[in-house]
Amino acid sequence: MALIVLQLSSATAQQYPARPITLIVPFAPGGPVDTIARPVAASMGKPLKQAVVIENVGGAGGNIGVARAAKAAPDGYTILIHHMGMSTSPALYKKLDFDPLADFEYIGLIGDSTSMLLARRDFPSKDLKDFIAYVKANKDKLSFASTGPAGGPPCALLFMNAIKTELLEVVFKSSALGMTELIAGRVDMMCDSVLTATPHVKAGKVKAIGATSKYRSPALPDLPTLDEQGLPGFELTNWMGLYAPKNAPRAATERLVAALQVSLSDPQLLAVLDKLYFKV
Structure with a gap:
């Protein structure tokens, strides 16, 4: 048997x-x-x-x-x-x-892979310092696109915690749908992977604020990390x-x-x- x-x-x-x-x-x-x-x-x-x-x-x-x-x-x-x-x-x-x-x-x-903190292309900031200042001053008017707490790296949650500012989080079924809304200017910011966001950044459709990892991405080597720009210890891959x-x-x-x-x-x-x- x-x-x-x-x-x-x-x-x-x-x-x-x-x-x-x-x-x-x-x-x-x-x-x-x-x-x-x-x-x-x-x-x-x-x-x-x-x-x-x-x-x-x-x-x-x-x-x-x-x-x-x-x-x-x-x-x-x-x-x-x-x-x-x-x-x-x-x-x-x-x-x-x-x-x-x-x-x-x-x-x-x-x-x-690493991700990037992104903003709509006409967001009034030239670097992370300006970005945070504007976000804090206009927190009740701004929205952060995401795929929910478990829909990806919890970038929205970590970023809001890092700058001690709560924003409206708009949840989508995929980051691709969130990106569509960011490009259209119907949401103000989001995090997305370099593998899908880089073409939109290079085309000028969205504005890259910083890389979320401790290293700069070879996709956009001139884009500083959030850690470099004044959020010490911020790291998300x-x-x-x-x-x-x-x-x-x-x-x-x-x-x-x-x-x-x-x-x-x-x-x-x-x-x-x-x-x-x-x-x-």
């Missing part, structure tokens, strides 16, 4: 994956997580010899998509990509429909990783782990991520 079980297990391992794999992105299309998910999925499909298909499930700062992944059949055919919100959600929400530790198997870290529902077959998770590691050495994927200023 033990031999039969072992043979069946071995056969399952050899057959996986026998059909396309769904990769849940817990945000609407066009945001930083979606932007990284698509080339990673395409690259992982090569060693897996199956398509990895993106499913965008936005809402509640990413929590709806994460809950969908947590409740998916643990068969290796549904996986999740998420950023640091996976670790911050339990501290920011009183009730969640998932447990990041109990409900998931960890496939691996993809990498990280955004990592992304892959997960599978808890109790997924060991053979499946091992294949997924191996496929991710192969992809992170794939010259074609690395070239794409390098252009997006995403550090592996």
Whole structure:
């Protein structure tokens, strides 16, 4: 009997994956997580010899998509990509429909990137000092776009805390939607990843105030960090990783782990991520 079980297990391992794999992105299309998910999925499909298909499930700062992944059949055919919100959600929400530790198997870290504090292009400031002064003087008139407490690095919360000023936070399903409103001038500021915001900064559609990491981004090397400009200790980077529902077959998770590691050495994927200023 033990031999039969072992043979069946071995056969399952050899057959996986026998059909396309769904990769849940817990945000609407066009945001930083979606932007990284698509080339990673395409690259992982090569060693897996199956398509990895993106499913965008936005809402509640990413929590709806994460809950969908947590409740998916643990068969290796549904996986999740998420950023640091996976670790911050339990501290920011009183009730969640998932447990990041109990409900998931960890496939691996993809990498990280920095973000920028941005303002509408006509915002009346030339540097962070001017920006903060204007914000403090007009706090009741200004709005800060975000994707909610767990929708990304909690930049809005950290920035308001750093300058000891509360602003109206306007929550969107994705940073791409927030960026649309910032470009249109319907919100006043937001934080966004260099990988999606840089083209808008270079085109003059939005104004970059400072990098949120301790290092300047190679995307905009002349843009000082917030720490450099007078917010000592301000540091925020955004990592992304892959997960599978808890109790997924060991053979499946091992294949997924191996496929991710192969992809992170794939010259074609690395070239794409390098252009997006995403550090592996």
